[in-house]
Amino acid sequence: MRFYIPTDVYVEKNCVKNHEKDILACGKKALIVTGKHSAKNNGSLDEVLEILKNGKVPYGIFDEVEENPSVETVARAAQMGKTFAADFIIGIGGGSPIDAAKAIALLIANPKETEEILYTPKKLDALPLVAIPTTCGTGTEATPASVLTNRKGGFKKSIAHKIFPKLSLVDGKYLAFASKELIVNTAVDALAHLVESYLNSQSNVYNRMFPEYGLKCWEQNKEALLSNSPINENLYENLMLASTLAGMSIAHTSTAVPHGMSYDLTYNFNVPHGKAVGYFLAAYMEVCEKAVPKDVRTILDLLKLKDVAAFAEMVKALIGTYELPRATVEKFATRMCGNSSKLKLSPCELSKENVWEIYEKSLILL
Ligand SMILES: [Fe+2]
Numbered sequence: 001m002r003f004y005i006p007t008d009v010y011v012e013k014n015c016v017k018n019h020e021k022d023i024l025a026c027g028k029k030a031l032i033v034t035g036k037h038s039a040k041n042n043g044s045l046d047e048v049l050e051i052l053k054n055g056k057v058p059y060g061i062f063d064e065v066e067e068n069p070s071v072e073t074v075a076r077a078a079q080m081g082k083t084f085a086a087d088f089i090i091g092i093g094g095g096s097p098i099d100a101a102k103a104i105a106l107l108i109a110n111p112k113e114t115e116e117i118l119y120t121p122k123k124l125d126a127l128p129l130v131a132i133p134t135t136c137g138t139g140t141e142a143t144p145a146s147v148l149t150n151r152k153g154g155f156k157k158s159i160a161h162k163i164f165p166k167l168s169l170v171d172g173k174y175l176a177f178a179s180k181e182l183i184v185n186t187a188v189d190a191l192a193h194l195v196e197s198y199l200n201s202q203s204n205v206y207n208r209m210f211p212e213y214g215l216k217c218w219e220q221n222k223e224a225l226l227s228n229s230p231i232n233e234n235l236y237e238n239l240m241l242a243s244t245l246a247g248m249s250i251a252h253t254s255t256a257v258p259h260g261m262s263y264d265l266t267y268n269f270n271v272p273h274g275k276a277v278g279y280f281l282a283a284y285m286e287v288c289e290k291a292v293p294k295d296v297r298t299i300l301d302l303l304k305l306k307d308v309a310a311f312a313e314m315v316k317a318l319i320g321t322y323e324l325p326r327a328t329v330e331k332f333a334t335r336m337c338g339n340s341s342k343l344k345l346s347p348c349e350l351s352k353e354n355v356w357e358i359y360e361k362s363l364i365l366l
Pocket of ligand 1: 259
């Protein structure tokens with residue numbers, strides 16, 4: 001039994017300012033990686049810039065990371081970092097900038113390699129990475145995963161390298177600048193990480209401590225997420241904590257079948273990640289319930305839900321439903337049946353019929 005997370009993680013108010021010295025200890029020249037707007041709007045970028053200026057650390061900013069970042073974007077950012085001779089990376093934002101920052105850290109540290117290396121298993125180092133999440137779902141600040149869109153290959157999936165951030169600074173105050181819809185979608189992603197790492201063949205008593213506490217935290221936000229009112233700022237830290245705990249758990253187990261199924265929806269139809277994953281969660285639980293009923297019961301108890309049907313109703317109230325032509329879904333199901341790396345993470349063996357059952361129950365087929 002093993003558990004390994006080499007990231008120094010702080011979850012606290014004003015933690016970027018509080019850990020100025022830790023940031024400056026990461027290197028001498030920083031490449032900051034962000035999306036187009038959010039890091040500027042929520043103040044996180046300004047806080048980082050002030051620290052770098054105080055420490056007289058030269059920096060470059062790559063602020064062109066799109067949602068579901070592509071290999072091409074990562075390669076462009078890496079080129080900028082190499083030219084600038086960056087020796088550490090600061091990724092600020094949701095999962096997209098931080099996932100991109102991990103791959104960029106790898107490419108800059110290995111200048112002789114091309115972006116082809118991203119999907120080729122090989123032992124390579126990466127530059128030190130500081131992760132500053134500003135949404136409450138990805139958990140990437142505590143995982144080694146970097147999910148990229150590979151247009152050449154026509155897929156979205158994790159790269160072949162495990163890159164943990166060196167330092168992660170998690171401050172709920174940035175959620176004040178996120179829309180309610182974004183908070184809900186990302187919180188559903190965190191819920192998926194908690195559920196998929198619990199109902200997982202790699203799960204053990206170490207990593208289960210995280211979803212066991214994380215689901216309790218998540219439950220405390222349930223009412224606020226389901227209501228029509230804005231989220232009270234008192235809940236921001238708890239939302240972030242649930243997300244980071246979920247990340248720590250998937251760092252050990254990886255995500256499972258619902259994530260594997262979600263990528264086709266996002267790649268082909270731009271469905272936001274949290275929603276795409278959320279659609280498949282209840283049906284996955286239902287299939288697992290036959291094999292590991294106690295584990296499913298534990299999840300439901302922690303969420304204070306009566307049964308899987310109540311779980312399905314809750315998720316539907318949060319993210320709605322999604323329609324697709326039956327023929328399209330059949331293609332996705334066939335592909336999923338060949339995705340052994342995700343299927344083997346299910347706590348029970350999933351037949352073709354089980355896979356189809358999950359699709360059929362999760363989507364509205366036209
Ligand atoms: Fe996710």
